[in-house]
Amino acid sequence: MRALVYHGPKNVSVDEVPDATIERPTDVLVRITTANICGSDLHMYEGRTDVEKGKVLGHENMGEVIEVGDGVDRVKVGDMVVLPFNIGCGFCKNCGAGLTGFCLTANPPNAGAAYGYADMGPYNGGQAELLRVPYADWNALVLPDDAREKEKDYVMLSDILPTGYHGTELAQVGIGDSVVIWGAGPVGLMAAMSADLRGADQVFVVDRQPDRLKLVETIGATPIDDSTGDAVQQILDATLGEGADRGVEAVGYQAHDHHGNESPGLTINSLIAAVRPTGRIGVVGVFVPEDPSAQDSLAKKGQFAIDFGTFFFKGQSMGTGQANVKQYNRQLRNLIHRDKLNPGIIVSHELSLDDAAEGYKNFDDRLDGWTKVLLHPDGR
Numbered sequence: 001m002r003a004l005v006y007h008g009p010k011n012v013s014v015d016e017v018p019d020a021t022i023e024r025p026t027d028v029l030v031r032i033t034t035a036n037i038c039g040s041d042l043h044m045y046e047g048r049t050d051v052e053k054g055k056v057l058g059h060e061n062m063g064e065v066i067e068v069g070d071g072v073d074r075v076k077v078g079d080m081v082v083l084p085f086n087i088g089c090g091f092c093k094n095c096g097a098g099l100t101g102f103c104l105t106a107n108p109p110n111a112g113a114a115y116g117y118a119d120m121g122p123y124n125g126g127q128a129e130l131l132r133v134p135y136a137d138w139n140a141l142v143l144p145d146d147a148r149e150k151e152k153d154y155v156m157l158s159d160i161l162p163t164g165y166h167g168t169e170l171a172q173v174g175i176g177d178s179v180v181i182w183g184a185g186p187v188g189l190m191a192a193m194s195a196d197l198r199g200a201d202q203v204f205v206v207d208r209q210p211d212r213l214k215l216v217e218t219i220g221a222t223p224i225d226d227s228t229g230d231a232v233q234q235i236l237d238a239t240l241g242e243g244a245d246r247g248v249e250a251v252g253y254q255a256h257d258h259h260g261n262e263s264p265g266l267t268i269n270s271l272i273a274a275v276r277p278t279g280r281i282g283v284v285g286v287f288v289p290e291d292p293s294a295q296d297s298l299a300k301k302g303q304f305a306i307d308f309g310t311f312f313f314k315g316q317s318m319g320t321g322q323a324n325v326k327q328y329n330r331q332l333r334n335l336i337h338r339d340k341l342n343p344g345i346i347v348s349h350e351l352s353l354d355d356a357a358e359g360y361k362n363f364d365d366r367l368d369g370w371t372k373v374l375l376h377p378d379g380r
């Protein structure tokens with residue numbers, strides 16, 4: 001089969017690799033119709049993780065089931081499915097509690113597994129013609145008969161929509177809240193959509209990319225351009241000096257100022273300053289325990305200075321981590337089916353798998369207008 005393979009920093013190509021197959025009775029085999037490129041893929045693409053060379057990338061996957069293992073009861077050949085980026089077993093302590101981003105079975109001794117992802121187990125990704133799905137009865141979300149028609153919307157259930165929603169859940173966004181989100185990438189935009197869904201009053205999204213700030217407006221939130229003035233001050237000014245009720249971090253450890261200088265604590269410290277006393281902050285941007293390519297010695301160990309005194313004095317709290325996609329994907333699927341959510345509006349490019357390397361480059365360069373890239377390995 002053809003698949004997008006990681007060879008080293010900024011070096012990926014579409015190669016012929018052995019076909020994915022059923023390896024255990026609980027697997028299904030999916031013919032991928034759409035696999036997205038994600039901001040998380042860029043951490044790997046840029047050589048900022050220890051992902052192994054030869055790995056097939058792609059954790060935002062949707063397609064048609066073409067074969068099922070002997071132990072699969074629920075999922076059928078012909079079903080259109082979207083796969084949570086996390087691989088869970090369904091029976092460990094964390095999966096049993098709904099914390100499917102932290103499965104204890106799929107990638108021991110770590111908690112959490114994913115397709116095509118650094119440090120998340122041996123699983124290949126779905127930027128490929130075929131994908132093996134382990135524990136498929138647990139992991140595969142079967143889609144209704146409008147699956148192909150609304151493919152751009154449903155594929156967002158694999159990661160960024162539930163992840164944005166998770167940010168608002170960690171921050172406990174509720175009716176009438178003001179919410180500030182750092183980062184207007186796909187995850188930040190989905191967090192803004194989710195905050196709206198949960199009844200937020202004002203939603204601010206901070207970034208400096210003009211095309212992304214425009215999308216913030218399109219989805220009905222307020223863009224804050226931090227290249228034209230201190231973003232924290234802009235939030236305080238917009239909330240009568242009080243600060244927003246809730247905050248979401250949707251940038252991650254490669255946060256930088258608008259001149260491009262990296263500083264992993266930038267967004268967390270801005271959120272501590274821009275969220276009101278007793279407010280909650282949800283961190284879904286990825287932070288890592290080791291970052292050998294970082295510029296300073298603390299950051300190399302995944303550490304940075306945080307304004308903990310202010311955080312304590314303000315009585316704030318913070319939730320973090322990979323999204324437990326399965327906690328939300330079924331409900332969000334139903335909203336898409338009923339035309340109450342249209343996350344696909346952020347899609348900027350749909351490419352064939354053969355153009356994937358170019359897609360990575362343009363998305364990584366944040367070329368104007370490259371917001372969310374979908375790959376179609378089925379030759380569309």
Ligand SMILES: NC(=O)c1ccc[n+]([C@@H]2O[C@H](COP(=O)([O-])OP(=O)(O)OC[C@H]3O[C@@H](n4cnc5c(N)ncnc54)[C@H](O)[C@@H]3O)[C@@H](O)[C@H]2O)c1
Nearest residue numbers: 039040183185186187207251252255256284285286322323
């Ligand atoms: N927790 C999870 O389960 C999960 C799932 C998916 C993605 N993620 C992570 O979420 C983060 C965002 O993902 P994405 O796909 O939207 O990525 P992205 O790279 O497309 O978007 C990040 C955005 O942040 C902006 N930015 C950078 N520094 C900033 C700063 N200091 N202030 C304001 N904006 C800043 C960039 O301009 C960019 O628009 C990444 O770290 C990704 O790995 C986490």
Ligand SMILES: [Zn+2]
Nearest residue numbers: 038040060159
């Ligand atoms: Zn992703």
Ligand SMILES: [Zn+2]
Nearest residue numbers: 089092095103
């Ligand atoms: Zn598990």
